[in-house]
Amino acid sequence: MVPFLFGQYKIFFPYDKGRKHAYSSRYDLISATTSLKFKYMKKNLFPSGWYYMADSKTIKKGKIKPFKYFDMDLALGRTSTGKIQLFKAHCPHLGAHIGLGGKFDGEQVVCPFHGWKHTLDKMCDKGLKISSLPVQENWGKVFMWYSNDHRAPDYDVVPLDQLGKGHFTLHTNTLIIKAPLVEICENMPDLDHYVYVHGMKDTKFTKMDIKKNTFEFNFKIDTSATITKDLKSECQNTFYGPGIMWVNLTHVFQMKSSVTLTPIDANTTYMHQQIHIPKLFNPLKLLSLYLPLCFIYKKEMKKDTVLWENKIVGGNKYQLLQESHIFKLRNWINSLVTPP
Numbered sequence: 001m002v003p004f005l006f007g008q009y010k011i012f013f014p015y016d017k018g019r020k021h022a023y024s025s026r027y028d029l030i031s032a033t034t035s036l037k038f039k040y041m042k043k044n045l046f047p048s049g050w051y052y053m054a055d056s057k058t059i060k061k062g063k064i065k066p067f068k069y070f071d072m073d074l075a076l077g078r079t080s081t082g083k084i085q086l087f088k089a090h091c092p093h094l095g096a097h098i099g100l101g102g103k104f105d106g107e108q109v110v111c112p113f114h115g116w117k118h119t120l121d122k123m124c125d126k127g128l129k130i131s132s133l134p135v136q137e138n139w140g141k142v143f144m145w146y147s148n149d150h151r152a153p154d155y156d157v158v159p160l161d162q163l164g165k166g167h168f169t170l171h172t173n174t175l176i177i178k179a180p181l182v183e184i185c186e187n188m189p190d191l192d193h194y195v196y197v198h199g200m201k202d203t204k205f206t207k208m209d210i211k212k213n214t215f216e217f218n219f220k221i222d223t224s225a226t227i228t229k230d231l232k233s234e235c236q237n238t239f240y241g242p243g244i245m246w247v248n249l250t251h252v253f254q255m256k257s258s259v260t261l262t263p264i265d266a267n268t269t270y271m272h273q274q275i276h277i278p279k280l281f282n283p284l285k286l287l288s289l290y291l292p293l294c295f296i297y298k299k300e301m302k303k304d305t306v307l308w309e310n311k312i313v314g315g316n317k318y319q320l321l322q323e324s325h326i327f328k329l330r331n332w333i334n335s336l337v338t339p340p
């Protein structure tokens, strides 16, 4: 992640690393296709759910930081008593960005421009108000709630601390990808691509379960060509909303992985990916399997990224039976957007 320096402050996201693209805008690509399955991308609407913002430890008491997600300027901070707070960044007085120099004084937000103090969600004596946005912390991470119809969350962030119990985080990989959220999500149930892009031998569908806010998809894989001999496993993937995916790799791996995807705007997505391994691991396994796996993960992710950043939104119906999974995921994500 390359921070953009703004005076003494850092705006963390987004930052276009200046990658060269064949088209100037993702919209050009989308409008060039006839199958506009993702109508909301043009309208800048995103599917509802919980989305990763930052690690909890980076948001210190009394401090406020600037973020840009969902094409919105946001300010995330922690009150003097330790409560995490998220709100739209611009001050209702004369519009200063509170994430750039603002702070908390007790429970009140202090604007850096004229020093006005705002108690979140309460009208100040001048009749102005800053509303807080839903935010939750779990497993040392801060998640924000997004819903295009501004409805309050109807479920909590998935308890990652429970899912990751007995594991510790070995590896973190972050990427800013010039592709819409949906393109990246669709990678997971695309069984054939594991063979042709990632060199795995066999992929065999085992289970799919779609609920209102979750999409579970499991398959068997043989990674012997990519990693080492005879590594068969079941890959159990669950999306808890489109922004949080949890992966269990069974058998010899006994490993978990979390992937969070947060739209920066309609064409750009921030990915935060971690590998979690059992706390009681065999040192030999660490050297022979887990550490090489971290490199492989990174390398394979680059191959996916090149595809995501340069493909168009393809197809409006599936050609092969196993592709129906991709379309089910596409429809599930679309169902999380309230039509405007």
Ligand code: FES
Pocket (backbone or CB within 6 Å): 091, 092, 093, 094, 095, 096, 111, 112, 113, 114, 115, 116
């Ligand atoms: S702009 Fe915030 S106090 Fe004036």
Ligand SMILES: [Fe+2]
Pocket (backbone or CB within 6 Å): 187, 193, 197, 198, 304
């Ligand atoms: Fe992939």
